[in-house]
Amino acid sequence: MLDLVKQETERIESRFLEPACGTGNFLSEILRRKLDVVKRRYRKSQFEFERNAVIAVSSIYGIDVQEDNVQECRQRLAAIFLDEYYKALYAEDCKAACIESVDYILSCNIVWGDALSLMTVGERPGYIVFAEWSPINGSLIKRRDFTFHSMIQNESLGELELFSYISDQGEEVYIPTPEKDYPPIHFLELANAY
DSSP states (O other), X not given: OGGGGHHHHTOTTOOEEETTOTTTHHHHXXXXXXXXXXXXXHTTOHHHHHHHHHHHHHTEEEEESOHHHHHHHHHHHHHIIIIIIIHHHHGGGOOHHHHHHHHHHHHHHEEEEETTTTEEOSSSOOBOEEEEEEEETTTEEEEEEEEHHHHHEETTTTEEOXXXXXXXXXXXXXXXXXXXXXXXXXXXXXXHHO
């Protein structure tokens, strides 16, 4: 199935959302494909590998209604990054800050919630919130938080849109408004910044 969108699975920044991610079967394969590209392009520079691997991880999103699936999915994706790629390439030179950034991103991007109701699950349910992580100026990452509801609910056009679009014919374009906007931060400082 992923080969149908192979080009997108190999773009480091291309975003994927699995609304019923389970333990991460699709997301883990997408991450491997992205990290294969990062490894091939940037393995000679640990800093460039780290930066681009963090960007690859930050482009993967998942929702699941079962808390144990969410935990397992996060752990699985973190282990793929750490064991199959990072430690395999840099063994003793792995930076704790890079590992912590990946763990933090996964804690934000893999959400315990119900994609049908657009709400989180647990003691205090609320709208599902996703962080958009955008690389800027070399080593900086810009975070903007969006509610899942605002990303798919296009009230101005009266229909549901999963992604905003730009029309070549001059049609109305829907761009969701972020709930929160953060200042840019170094990609190795993400875990301690928020």
